[in-house]
Amino acid sequence: MKLLHEGLFQTGVGALGSALGTGLVAILLVTIFKVPSFGLDLDFIPVKITSQGTSLPVLDISIINKKWWLGFQSNEVLFGLFLPEDFVENKEFSLLTGDGLTKWERDWRGANRIDIDGEKYVLSRQIISLPVYPDSVTHFLRVTGDFFHDQNIRIYYYFETPLGKYPWNLRQGQRVESAQNHKLPFSEVTIK
Structure with a gap:
């Protein structure tokens, strides 16, 4: 038994x-x-001389969707970018909207300022309507202005989309702390 x-x-x-x-x-x-997996693509386009004239250097910022099976049609996306404070000076920012690129009127003096590894950063958040297709790169922000040769630009970022947050474990109110503790993803480019 x-x-x-x-x-x-x-x-x-x-x-x-x-x-x-x-x-x-x-x-x-x-x-x-x-769970979404996004990245940030920084594409620097130097001065171009064409038959129509000379264009300013441009830094295009895009969201990368790393999953081929997840995406969404035009919907609200909240992005948060921690931009180097010295980088935002003398720059013009344009957001991609339904009407094309629209100047982003941003007062950087009122932005949240934080230190990351001894460098000053400003936090910029914005909600935009944007389709993000599976396994794609979607442009959403253009920066024009004065760029310096050999300037290294590192941007920390996060996204909130209809698919969820990226990084997925980011908690409300901990974005600044996460950036300072290197728990946010970043993308960087060196101006050549």
């Missing part, structure tokens, strides 16, 4: 363990497939 009870107990524990394991695998798969 004792062996029968032990056998039933072990079978019950085995079934429970199997169910828990299956549940954990299912949660892991949903997380892997449903």
